[in-house]
Amino acid sequence: MKVLITGVDGYSGWPLALHLLARGHEVVGIDNFVTRKRVKEVGSWSATPIPTFAKRQVAVREIMGKELGFYRGDLQNYDFVHHVLQAEHPDAIVHLAEQRSAPYSMIDVHHAVATQVENLTGTLHILYAMKEACPDAHLVKMGTMGEYGTPNTDIPEGFFDVEFHGRKDHLPFPRQGGSWYHWSKVFDSGDVMFAAKIFNLRATDVMQGVIYGIRTPEITDDRLLTRFDFDETWGTALNRFIAQAVLGSPITPYGRGEQKRGFLALEDSMQSLRLAVEHPAAPGEYRVFNQFDASYSVNELADRVARIAGEFDLKPVIEHPADPRVEAEQHYYQPIHEHLPALGYRRTRELDEVVREIFTDLLRFRRRLEAGRHVVVPTVQWRVPDSRPLLKARAAPEAPLPTHPGSPSLDSPA
Amino acid sequence: MKVLITGVDGYSGWPLALHLLARGHEVVGIDNFVTRKRVKEVGSWSATPIPTFAKRQVAVREIMGKELGFYRGDLQNYDFVHHVLQAEHPDAIVHLAEQRSAPYSMIDVHHAVATQVENLTGTLHILYAMKEACPDAHLVKMGTMGEYGTPNTDIPEGFFDVEFHGRKDHLPFPRQGGSWYHWSKVFDSGDVMFAAKIFNLRATDVMQGVIYGIRTPEITDDRLLTRFDFDETWGTALNRFIAQAVLGSPITPYGRGEQKRGFLALEDSMQSLRLAVEHPAAPGEYRVFNQFDASYSVNELADRVARIAGEFDLKPVIEHPADPRVEAEQHYYQPIHEHLPALGYRRTRELDEVVREIFTDLLRFRRRLEAGRHVVVPTVQWRVPDSRPLLKARAAPEAPLPTHPGSPSLDSPA
Numbered sequence: 001m002k003v004l005i006t007g008v009d010g011y012s013g014w015p016l017a018l019h020l021l022a023r024g025h026e027v028v029g030i031d032n033f034v035t036r037k038r039v040k041e042v043g044s045w046s047a048t049p050i051p052t053f054a055k056r057q058v059a060v061r062e063i064m065g066k067e068l069g070f071y072r073g074d075l076q077n078y079d080f081v082h083h084v085l086q087a088e089h090p091d092a093i094v095h096l097a098e099q100r101s102a103p104y105s106m107i108d109v110h111h112a113v114a115t116q117v118e119n120l121t122g123t124l125h126i127l128y129a130m131k132e133a134c135p136d137a138h139l140v141k142m143g144t145m146g147e148y149g150t151p152n153t154d155i156p157e158g159f160f161d162v163e164f165h166g167r168k169d170h171l172p173f174p175r176q177g178g179s180w181y182h183w184s185k186v187f188d189s190g191d192v193m194f195a196a197k198i199f200n201l202r203a204t205d206v207m208q209g210v211i212y213g214i215r216t217p218e219i220t221d222d223r224l225l226t227r228f229d230f231d232e233t234w235g236t237a238l239n240r241f242i243a244q245a246v247l248g249s250p251i252t253p254y255g256r257g258e259q260k261r262g263f264l265a266l267e268d269s270m271q272s273l274r275l276a277v278e279h280p281a282a283p284g285e286y287r288v289f290n291q292f293d294a295s296y297s298v299n300e301l302a303d304r305v306a307r308i309a310g311e312f313d314l315k316p317v318i319e320h321p322a323d324p325r326v327e328a329e330q331h332y333y334q335p336i337h338e339h340l341p342a343l344g345y346r347r348t349r350e351l352d353e354v355v356r357e358i359f360t361d362l363l364r365f366r367r368r369l370e371a372g373r374h375v376v377v378p379t380v381q382w383r384v385p386d387s388r389p390l391l392k393a394r395a396a397p398e399a400p401l402p403t404h405p406g407s408p409s410l411d412s413p414a
Numbered sequence: 415m416k417v418l419i420t421g422v423d424g425y426s427g428w429p430l431a432l433h434l435l436a437r438g439h440e441v442v443g444i445d446n447f448v449t450r451k452r453v454k455e456v457g458s459w460s461a462t463p464i465p466t467f468a469k470r471q472v473a474v475r476e477i478m479g480k481e482l483g484f485y486r487g488d489l490q491n492y493d494f495v496h497h498v499l500q501a502e503h504p505d506a507i508v509h510l511a512e513q514r515s516a517p518y519s520m521i522d523v524h525h526a527v528a529t530q531v532e533n534l535t536g537t538l539h540i541l542y543a544m545k546e547a548c549p550d551a552h553l554v555k556m557g558t559m560g561e562y563g564t565p566n567t568d569i570p571e572g573f574f575d576v577e578f579h580g581r582k583d584h585l586p587f588p589r590q591g592g593s594w595y596h597w598s599k600v601f602d603s604g605d606v607m608f609a610a611k612i613f614n615l616r617a618t619d620v621m622q623g624v625i626y627g628i629r630t631p632e633i634t635d636d637r638l639l640t641r642f643d644f645d646e647t648w649g650t651a652l653n654r655f656i657a658q659a660v661l662g663s664p665i666t667p668y669g670r671g672e673q674k675r676g677f678l679a680l681e682d683s684m685q686s687l688r689l690a691v692e693h694p695a696a697p698g699e700y701r702v703f704n705q706f707d708a709s710y711s712v713n714e715l716a717d718r719v720a721r722i723a724g725e726f727d728l729k730p731v732i733e734h735p736a737d738p739r740v741e742a743e744q745h746y747y748q749p750i751h752e753h754l755p756a757l758g759y760r761r762t763r764e765l766d767e768v769v770r771e772i773f774t775d776l777l778r779f780r781r782r783l784e785a786g787r788h789v790v791v792p793t794v795q796w797r798v799p800d801s802r803p804l805l806k807a808r809a810a811p812e813a814p815l816p817t818h819p820g821s822p823s824l825d826s827p828a
Contacts, residue, residue, distance in 0.1 A: 078523055109492055109542035116538065117531050120601075124530065124594075128523035152583040153576060162567060162588075164574055167746070169566040171588040174576075175604070180538075183608060187534075187601040190589070194597060198740045198797045326612045332581070383612045 002026040003277055004090035006075060006126070007097030008068075009053055010035050011227045012142070012211065012269060016094060018218035019270040020277070021066040028069035028088050030097065035227075035234075038104065044231035044375045047243065047365050048214060051223055059223035075122035078129070085126075085133035092277045094140045095126055098184070102146070102325075103233045105181035112180040119184040120191065127195040138202040138280035140273060141192050143185045145209045145262045145292055145335060149176030150328050155335035158205065158288025178327050189288075196286035203285070204276045207335075208269065209262030209292025212238050213354040214361055216267045226266075228362070231375035238263075238301050240376050242355065243369050245309040245316040246362045249376065255323030257299035260333035262292030265349035275343045290337040293347050308355045312363065324381045416440040417691055418504035420489060420540070421511030422482075423467055424449050425641045426556070426625065426683060430508060432632035433684040434691070435480040442483035442502050444511065449641075449648075452518065458645035458789045461657065461779050462628060465637055473637035489536030492543070499540075499547035506691045508554045509540055512598070516560070516739075517647045519595035526594040533598040534605065541609040552616040552694035554687060555606050557599045559623045559676045559706055559749060563590030564742050569749035572619065572702025592741050603702075610700035617699070618690045621749075622683065623676030623706025626652050627768040628775055630681045640680075642776070645789035652677075652715050654790050656769065657783050659723040659730040660776045663790065669737030671713035674747035676706030679763035689757045704751040707761050722769045726777065740797050 003020050007013040008029025017027045031053065039045060051059065053070065060068045069088075073080040075097055085093075098119040099105065105115035123141065130137055148155045155173065162171045172193070177183035189205050196203040214228050229235040230243035241251045264272070272291045281287050302318050309316050323329060362369060417434050421427040422443025431441045445467065453459060465473065467484065474482045483502075487494040489511055499507075512533040513519065519529035537555065544551055562569045569587065576585045586607070591597035603619050610617040628642050643649040644657035655665045678686070686705045695701050716732050723730050737743060776783060 078527075109538065112542070113492075113535050113538050116534055116601075116605075120530055120534070121527050124523065124527050128526070151576075151585055153578040153581040156578070160578055162565075162576070164567040164570070167567040171565060172590065174585040174588055176586065177604065177608060180605070180608075183601070183604045186604055187530075187597070190591060190597045190600055191530075191594070194591060194594075200797075383614075 001091040001277065002028070002088065004028050004030065004084070004088055004093045006030045006093065006095045008070065009033055010096060011229070012266070013096045014056070014226045015216045015219065015266060016270055016273055017068055018060070018064070018224060019216060019274060021060065021064060021068065022218045023274065028071070028090065030071050030073060030075070030084060032072065032074040039229060039231070039234050042104070042231060042233045042375070044229065044234060044372055045368070046227040047230050047362055047368050047372070048225040048228045049222070049365070049368070050225065050227055055223065059221065063221050063224060064218070075125055076118060078125045081125045082129040082133055085129045089134050090137055092138045092140060092280065093126060093130070094142070094273060094277065095123065096142045097122060098142065099181065101233050102179035102181040105179050105184070115181050116184040116187065120187055123188045123191055127191065127199065127201065130201055131199040135199065135201065136283070138204065138277070139192065140204045140206060140276045141188065143189055143205050143207050144182060145207045145290065146178060146182040147175045147186045147189060147207060148173065148335070149178060150331040150333060151176070152332050155290065157290045157336055157339050158207070178325065193286045196284055200284045202281040202283055203287070204281050205286065205288045206273070206276065207288060207290045209264045210236050210238070211264055211266050211269050212236065212351070213266035213349065213358065215357055216270055230369065230372065237298055238305070241302055241305040242358050242362060243376055245305055245314050246359070246366055246369055247373055247376070248314070248316070249373070250317045250319040251302045251305060252319050252321050253298040253302045254321060254325060256329045257302060257320060258297050258330045259327055260295050260297045260331065262290070262295050262335055263351070264291060264293045265351070265354050267349050268293055268347060271348065272340050272345055275340060275345055279343050287339070289339045290335050291340060292335070292337060294351070295333055295335070296351070304352060304355060308352060308359060311356065312359050326383050415505040415691065416442070416502065418442050418444065418498070418502055418507045420444045420507065420509045422484065423447055424510055425643070426680070427510045428470070428640045429630045429633065429680060430684055430687055431482055432474070432478070432638060433630060433688060435474065435478060435482065436632045437688065442485070442504065444485050444487060444489070444498060446486065446488040453643060453645070453648050456645055456647045456789070458643065458648060458786055459782070460641040461644050461776055461782050462639040462642045463636070463779070463782070464639065464641055469637065473635065477635050477638060478632070489539055490532060492539045495539045496543040496547055499543045503548050504551050506552045506554060506694065507540060507544070508556070508687060508691065509537065510556045511536060512556065513595065515647050516593035516595040519593050519598070529595050530598040530601065534601055537602045537605055541605065541613065541615065544615055545613040549613065549615065550697070552618065552691070553606065554618045554620060554690045555602065557603055557619050557621050558596060559621045559704065560592060560596040561589045561600045561603060561621060562587065562749070563592060564745040564747060565590070566746050569704065571704045571750055571753050572621070592739065607700045610698055614698045616695040616697055617701070618695050619700065619702045620687070620690065621702060621704045623678045624650050624652070625678055625680050625683050626650065626765070627680035627763065627772065629771055630684055644783065644786065651712055652719070655716055655719040656772050656776060658790055659719055659728050660773070660780055660783055661787055661790070662728070662730070663787070664731045664733040665716050665719060666733050666735050667712040667716045668735060668739060670743045671716060671734060672711050672744045673741055674709050674711045674745065676704070676709050676749055677765070678705060678707045679765070679768050681763050682707055682761060685762065686754050686759055689754060689759055693757050701753070703753045704749050705754060706749070706751060708765070709747055709749070710765070718766060718769060722766060722773060725770065726773050
């Protein structure tokens, strides 16, 4: 199949391109390199060195013997989106090109607006361009398990049977985002559901859990590495915990650390997205996949990181700073995930082994982490009365970042 | 109380200003006059002549002896919004300044994006400016009953008790918009609910039904009239039916005409908004009011218009063009509306008498309707396969529009 990946330069987009190419699919990517810029905006960088996109394409050619098509451009430009879809006529579009950080969206009003406006606009542009240029293509849209919030019931895959005042209907499950970012994904879900209906499009809305890991079987060379963000804005809690352990800092789960979320290994996320692509929705069908493998509390993650750190002669302590987020610290969490297993999904990676693999990689890139010691502490408060945003764009260190011997040059704005 | 009305130049904003001033409240308005421009964009105008805003302010002073404060500006500009809230410190903000036409949002991708982006951005700007400048103010946000769609159950006021897999929660009722416009209001509801929680704001989200009527008791002079839009994009079905009857054209309910919606007289909408303003939500409280009085099917409206037209020696026939919208033509419709009656809401106007009143006014302005005969027919198709938008901006007639003797000059872009 021919697959268009928006956000192909990103954390998930890049390994997805490799994964699909390795399985014989044709892949074309789109990116505007905004993640590289925005990570710099908060004074951080990827712990893994990321070559320019042109060098990434060369590496794919040399190492895998495959061609990765690419368009540099912005989904905010409708003519660009329409042009690419018209020129490529993909069978599937995996739409990952969105502002993906909840803390970034909470910095101030302008970051809130930018997150919601850009995410909504990009998705609307894709939906209309599909209608015009490739109405039979299948949209696989990246959402988040965070769209559901933490209701005191099981969480179905998108829809559930409602009985209210003695009458019944099958309705979308209520969404309750926990940041402007999460709400932007909720809004996208509404637009994708509506577009599938009025434009008769095929659509799969992926409620993805938190992804962990840097490696997939296709990443056989440092030139093929994907990003590893470890700062408070762009890194996940697990990423920060491992970075903290490597740096000899305390591991800092927010609050009581009993918040639970769904998690998935990077490799199994690629498996899931491929299964969605290879089993398209029907015309006019809007389906929702809860895409995660297992749920963990933040404390469980911190404990595992601390335990596995010991295998690397690291002895981190665990501290609990106040939770800057607006979230229930103790809650029921039981999302259902049956659709992907029904398509053949099977877990291939275990959390412990992936954490070990991350430690091994980060110890190689330890000097890049050392230079970023200042970015692993939370500074954005999400609620009043701490009404002023506390995050300041930190200057990057003046000395050039260390690069692992033999690896290509650093993240550049491509 | 001091009330800030965004969209004060609009159909509801204007009579709300008069209504609140007459009851002793202090009123300040904001507008950017975009409705005047956008009605022109589709080749139409208000059947009632609308003076410039400066003349409206003079009329308020001369006729009511009241001062109506005003800021011309755009909610898309955060600094403007923050400045006004800081300078005025209102007790309540009634936020009406949004793109309000479902058909307008369905014209093409650019109208879809503009609708969602502008509505979301304006609301986010107000929420952040409230947090910064007047955190104790009460936001009364105009939404629409259309956010709920037409589920096969009763429709609660925002929230309902859910039981799923044997566990219970009190959750937002699922929303299912029927146009990009309706979804923009759904998205606003999410943002307002979230902001109330994290910024501890007072918020009332008004799910308003379709409003009908031109007059309130304060409109004692033609200089105080509000808009009456009758074209396919900006006019409601009822408005178009009456305009068609006055023009001697067939009345055209879409499809089978069995679609049901909630309706409310303009005067009773003003009463409802005032009740919300005078009984503010608590800090951190997000409450939802279903603001309508009675439900009617489109056929019931058409039949009433045809019957009352007879009283004015008009003999319209009723025709049923295919429904250009994507909506269930036959459906259950039973929304609950208990919150406003609990605050003292009582119906003051009956549909029949308001329809009679509209006929009386429109016959006075008949020549302004005659000039717009071409805008009362639907041309925008909402779904594929009619994939190209059919609406073209029609040129306004070249001769100047007739003005009722003694009434001020026509809608100008203020």
